[in-house]
């Protein structure tokens with residue numbers, strides 16, 4: 001059995017860099033018509049010429065009007081939308097006691113309201129098709145948050161609950177909705193790449209598969225979730241974290257080697 005996504009229309013938000021960029025490139029290689037959406041128009045530039053996207057759409061997902069316009073452009077161009085991957089997200093850290101409430105609102109505007117905006121824009125189209133896949137980037141932080149990261153953890157926990165509720169609301173329409181929880185993938189969003197040797201080793205000790213994640217790990221899971229192979233998977237939070245804290249001390253198995 002093979003994953004066949006040729007001809008599927010796949011919208012990826014936050015596609016200009018990081019994990020989203022790799023998801024877009026991976027789906028394009030699998031023959032999908034990729035629509036790359038991002039706030040950063042400069043970084044999107046060139047994706048169409050490089051065949052990493054059939055269509056590149058600058059769009060701020062916090063603005064429902066912009067999102068509706070973008071989805072209308074997709075329908076006009078392709079006549080359908082098979083898969084929405086809500087990858088765009090931002091991070092902000094600081095202790096709750098002094099956390100800037102405006103930063104809190106901004107983070108929720110992107111990570112939570114942004115997901116609501118894109119879902120609301122695509123659901124009518126997917127319902128008419130009686131088919132569709134919605135795939136949401138949550139985080140391991142939705143399960144176990146980090147100190148100084150309450151806003152991020154709470155926003156990703158919200159994404160998980162939205163995923164579960166949407167899965168039920170859209171089940172009768174042939175639409176599946178799932179979320180995934182990456183663990184630690186060094187990107188511009190985080191400081192993993194800049195950690196010293198000792199700090200990096202302590203982080204890697206949390207993992208059963210003792211290496212940093214790479215964007216391809218997420219892209220491969222998205223391929224599965226977008227494909228016919230996952231027909232019976234919905235409302236799930238899939239862990240793609242290398243087994244982060246699968247046990248209290250996964251590093252023990254590595255130290256015993």
Ligand code: NAI
Pocket residue numbers: 013014015016017018019020037038039040059060061062086087088089090110114137138139140181182183184185186187188189190
């Ligand atoms: P990144 O910061 O490298 O890329 C995020 C992309 O989203 C950027 O291109 C940015 O321009 C875009 N974006 C931000 N706000 C936007 C908006 N309002 N409208 C449209 N696009 C917007 O981040 P990374 O690391 O690639 O993360 C991607 C997703 O994976 C995020 O949702 C993140 O929370 C999640 N994630 C990442 C982990 C990691 O270890 N890198 C771990 C867990 C979850």
